[in-house]
Amino acid sequence: MIGFLRSDLPVARDASGLFLPWLVAVMVFLACLALSGAMSLDSLLDRWSRDASGTLTVQVPAATGANAETETNDRVERAVRLLETDAQVATAMAVPRERLAEMLEPWLGSAELMDSLPVPRLIDVTVAPGAMPDLDALVERLRAVAPGAAIDDHRVWLARLIRLAEGLRLLAWAVIGLVALATAAMVVHATRTALAVHRPHIEVLHLIGATDAYIARQFARRAFALALLGGVGGLALSGPVLWGIGRLVQRLEGGLVPDITLGMGQWLVLLLLPPVAGVLSMLTARRTVRRTLTRLL
């Protein structure tokens, strides 16, 4: 390792050399946030796409009149039976009144109030795998047994959410791309500065028979080590921030935001960022040096 980092050129002591790790740290920090955002959106989109294609909710309005309660129960029962006989429906299950009361409690308060209101009943429907039921026809048949029944197709609003999330994911990838470009530009600039400062030394190495590859290696190794150092710093900084965001998301009640904590594999991908930044810097430095050296005889 010491041999690997031994340098015949004083590249270690430049201002640019000291500056580079800090800049790379900021870049890796930003890339970390963007990448974890993109990966969370990935799993979110996965789940949403599955939900959107697989489930429906049927709403059965409450009956009015003398036997409202019994009548409503009958309508729900008939609707469930009808749904269960449909080949394209895998399961149909009425949401129990207690569960409905629970869901409405934040808005309506105690369950007694609910008893006095014509709250519609809900039936959770799972569509058979691969099936694409004709919803208009299904609604017609449902209304024959349960007047006023409606199908709440998640697909419409989920499609909009999915489009939004896809836009955000694209944005996150664009940020990652920009961060990579900015890192490369910084390394090019730092390397050019170092080349200008060390030009007399480079000429000596050149004249005693060093190949372009040998000289480029001096800069490339340095760039790798400095960028790796900065990358580890940036990653260390982003760890607590990501954990904090995860905590804040978990605290949100009511499932407004689905669980978007990162999995083990995704953390491993983030761990790859510092070495990736190192390799990117190394390749950029090598290319810059070799292009500059071709101007010497």
Add this chain to the structure above:
Amino acid sequence: MRQASHGKIAVRFESVGLRYGSGPEVLQDISFTLDQGSFHFLTGPSGAGKTSLLSLLYLARRPSRGSIRLFDEEVSTAARAALPPLRRRLGVVFQEFRLLDHLSALDNVALPLRVAGVAEADIHRHVPELLAWVGLGDHMHAKPPTLSGGQKQRVAIARAVINRPELLVADEPTGNVDDRTALRLLHLFSELNKLGTTVVIATHNEGLVRRFQFPRLHLEAGKLDVLPPMALTASVGMGTGPIPGGGQS
């Protein structure tokens, strides 16, 4: 092209001209050959183009016209990639030393070996030996800024000879040292020469040129003449008798 009938030719210049940018030619129609194992002084007034001529020899620039052959390879038109192996067969003492200030004397001298991929064990065996020989045994780990002018020069010379070059080119290698040390360094070059190294030394030190009876490449106003060893005169201030030249041109 004429072939050497006996002995190999280390350097051959044919009608070489050099100009910087669109300026006048600083070297005009330079033609000469150096046999392998020869020893030459390069003399001439300041500004005559000695350093320019040496820079062509150690492959720092290409001539504007003409042909330069080094170890029987045409270098004036050679591809860039072909030059580093040729440069490793040279030893160069630059006028202003050009040591790397952040490296110790030992690491500076070791550079040509490291560049050539020599094993560290060999480096640590040969480099201290040579540094001790040039009188820097106690300064191996000193960095150039802490060394005197003469010490730096000896580091530069050690760096030039560490890889036993086939051609040694030195630009005023005795400019910063006292006469005793100058003599000692010239003896080092002479020893290398006896081992087969072709040597070209640019110098203003007439005393040395007279003392070591080697032929001269004399450069004046951009033109080169090959002259015989300088005649000994009574006015030589250094040492007593002449030292016979070991090289033939």
